[in-house]
Every structure is written in C-alpha cells, then in structure tokens.
Amino acid sequence: MTSSVKRRRRIFAATVYAILIVGAAIFCFPIFMLLSRSLMTTVESTVVPAKFFPSVLQWHNYVDIFKAVGTLEGTSYWWLWFKNTAVLEVMVIAGTVLSSVWVAYGFTRIKFPGRNFVFAVVMGTMMIPSTVTMIPLYTIFSDLNWLNTLHPLIWPMWCGGGAVNIFLVVQFLRTLPRELNESARIDGANEFKIFFRIVLPAAVPILTAVGVGAFVGVWNDLVNPLLYLNTKDMWTLALGVSTLNVNVGEIGGIPYVFAACTIFSLPPIVLFTFAQKYFIESVVMSGIKG
C-alpha cells in the first residue's frame, strides 16, 4: 500500500521534472544562443544553416565591442551612455523611493479633508494610457527647454513615482500599527519627525521593492529616451544598444551586437539573483506589463 503510494509519487515527480526540463530548455534556448553567437567570429555568425556553437570562443568580442561605437572628443560613446544611465538611475530611484513614501504617509497616517479624493484621482491615472500624454508632454518639455536633457526622465518621478508605486507603499503603510504614530505624538513628535524616525525606517522592505522596480524600469526604458534624447552623446545604454542592430555592418557583425546585448542584460539578471524576493514582489503587485 505505502509502496504503491510512494511509487505513484515518484512517477508524478518524474513527469513534472521531465516537462519542466523540456520547457525550461525551450525557454532558455534563445539566451543560450545569445551567448553562443556573441562568441562566434563574424563569418561564423553568417553561415547558412546557422551554427549552434562557435568553433573557437572569441572572447575578444567582449573587448572589441567597447571600441566599436565610436568616440566623441576622445570619450567613448559607451562611457557617455553609461554615465547618462547611471545619473538617471540614481536620480530616478531616489525620487521614486523618497516621494512615494512621502506621499503615501500623507495618504495613510494623517486624516484631513480631500485626502481620499486625491487618492482616488491618483489611482485613476493608472487608466490613462501613456500614449495620450506622450505628445503634450513632449511639447511641455520642449517649452521648458528640457529636450535633449535628462530632466524629462527624472522630475516626473519625483512626484510620487507613479500611481502603482504610491499604491504599493500605501498598502504597506496600512499594515503598520497605528500605535506607532500615537505614542510618538504623545511624546511630542510632529508628523515630520514621525515620518523620518519611525515610518521611513519601517518601510524599508517595500521601498526596496519599489527601488528595484525603478532600477529595472530605467534600465530597460526605450520609449522615453527615444522621445527626449536626440543627440548620440545624450543617449542611455538602452537607446544605444537598440541602435546597434541597425548598423550591424558598422559595428562589425552580429557577434559584437550580441556581446553588447549580453553585457547590457547582466545588471538586471544579477540584481534578480540577489534581490529575487523584492523583484518578484514588484512584479506580482504591479501586474503584467504590456
């Protein structure tokens, strides 16, 4: 009896494993090909039919790609793109994290007229497609003389970091016990003191998730850099990498483009490995992206 149950269990496990292994192989095959083709010679990458493996691993592709995009007054565009992306990351993560918890504090910890109305309006903005505001935002930033600067990508994120992030932090703050506030108030602390001394430290877990989401959002964003950053020296890494494919010939072939894509993909993957919990949280809470 028990042995038959055990056997059935083992068969079940084996079946699930078999299906998962086949599935994972199919899902990861393109990523394997990304690595494989990034290590081929240019000639190898154009062989018909396509090859699965390089005959000799061309590690130097990963060095050569850094010389392939050209320079501006002696500075590689890679460096400029990296610098722009780094500045954006720092400014956007700081803005999103700080302003979302600041705003969420107002929505949850202080009671005053109009609060729920503003919250409803903010949540309502989730339904506004970004395509509707795209053109007027462009003209507004153009009027502000912000085109071809990083400002249009930074400052909107200092206004709460978007409805989804506000919602996430609000939900989290609601789970914190109210007594925290009350006892602090009795001790004579004002709201700002309570915010910085009590609520901000307590919100670190959710803010980590928000920060991770903001990092990936900036790293992967193509649309906004495409809209606002015109000259090559102002581009971000994502925008720079997206153009490599267009000038494959100039770059020196697919292996170089793939080497760049691999390097570019590493930071989010590394972050995922180390901050899986927060990463998953930010995905589950904000739903499927289009």
Added chain:
Amino acid sequence: MRDKTKVKLKRTVTGYVFLLPVIIGLALFTVLPLVKSFYYSFTEYNNITPPINVGLQNYKDMWSQMFFTKSVINTFVYAFISVPLGLFCSFFLALGLNAKLKGIKVFRALFYLPVILPAVASGILITDLFSYTYGIYNRIFMALGLGRFAFFTSEKTAMLSLIVYSLWGMGSSMLIWLAGFKSVSDTYYEVAKIEGGGPVWTLLHVTVPMTTPTIFYNLIMGIINSLQVFTPVYVITSGGPNGSTSTLAYMIYTFGMSYRKMGLASAMAWFLFVIIMALTLFVYKTNKWVYYEGGKD
C-alpha cells in the same frame, strides 16, 4: 474648542505638505497634458507654428491614413490574443512550478529569465534567431522537415510571431498565478481532501474559483497595457512588413514624432483612450474589488 480647529487646520496643512509632490505631478504631468492633448486633437499642430483649429477633421482623416485601420485591428488582435493566451498557458506552467519538489525554485528562475532580459536586447536577439536565412530556428525547422519560415518578415506570419514572442515573457503572469495559489488558504485544501476531492476536482473547484478575482483583474490590466504595445514593434518589425504589425501606439509615435502631425496623432491617442476607458468602466461595473476599495479608512 478653538484649540481643536487649530489642530485640525494644522493637520490639514501638514497633510497637504505630504501630498504636494503628487498634486504638482498630477497637475503638470497628467491634467495639463490631458487637456492639451484633447485640444491638439482638434487642431493641426507641429510644435513649431501655432495650432490651427480644424474641428473634427483629424478624427475623420485618421481613418484614411495608410495602415491606420490595419493598426487598429492589429492592436486588438495582439492584446486580446496574447494576454488571455499568456494567462492560460502560464496557469499550467504555474501549476507545475507550484509542486513541492526539490530544485523547483531553480526552474521558476529559469522560466522567469526571459522576462528579466531587457526588451531591447531580447528584441535584437529574437530578430536574429528568427531570421529567414541566418536564423537558428529555421535550421531546426528544416531539420524537422517543417520547411523554412520568414516569421517577422512576412506579412502572413509577422503578427503571429509577435504574439508567440510575447509568450516568451509569460514568466511574469506565472508569478501572478503562483502568488494567487499561495493566497488560497490551506484549510480549503484540507476540506477538499476530507471531502474526498481528487487533485483535478480540487483544482477546478477550489484553486480556480479562489484565484479568479486576481486573475480577472490582471487580465483586464494586461489587455489595457497590451493595447499600448510599442517596444517590440519598434525594435523587431518597425510595424512592417506592409503594416502587418503596426499598432496604434506605433502609429501615434510615428505620426506625432516622426511626421510631426501632432494633431492627427493626438486624435488617434484619444481614440485609443476611449477604448481603454470603456474597458476600465466595464471592469468597475462588473467588479467591486478593484483598487479604490482600499481608499476608505
């Protein structure tokens, strides 16, 4: 008594100090653009010369633009097929990945890997792997005797390829299912066991009904997001060949940014907005558990 109103006033002022960033953001980056966009949609505008009033002309003219009708259809086809299909497939994937087996976390990570890959990199990669001549998939398909396909470069298969490509990212909906499964209390499963329900019965009568609300919400939000699909279209197909993968968002970008026909593009954007609003209203009418609920405490 006077003290009380003073405290109240102080609290209100403090409250608005905390809400100030979001109020500024709403005014500057949401309300003002909405008003402007609505106004532009009735004008001819190129961001250089002042807008010229043309009434409803844009809303009429957009239908005669090349690929516009096609784009509307494409947008619907993409959103209403890829999202439900992704949720459906990822349901079974999540069931497998919910099994209590050794190393299951590694598998979850592997299925999630394509989602983490930046869209720019994954777009470039997929374009190459599905290339007619140099693509590895055509080598595999030829070896299997299925013949050679043009995938993204043929009018017949481009949209289908884009939808299949979107399934590669089903790791994110898998996570949502997994979270949904976890939210179902163990007591339900215990009761099902006591009642003598087998695994399939439990799945259909406990797991599915219990996770439906989350999933329905995600289905609608997913469709709303997918109606705005832009990046894969831009990176992989540029809307081609012959407009077969052009979407509304791609049209709005092309007309507004490339051709500088900002009035026409704004009209297209409002057309999309109305569709999305209708969908959203539908959600609120059919469900009371959406986000607003939490706003009152």
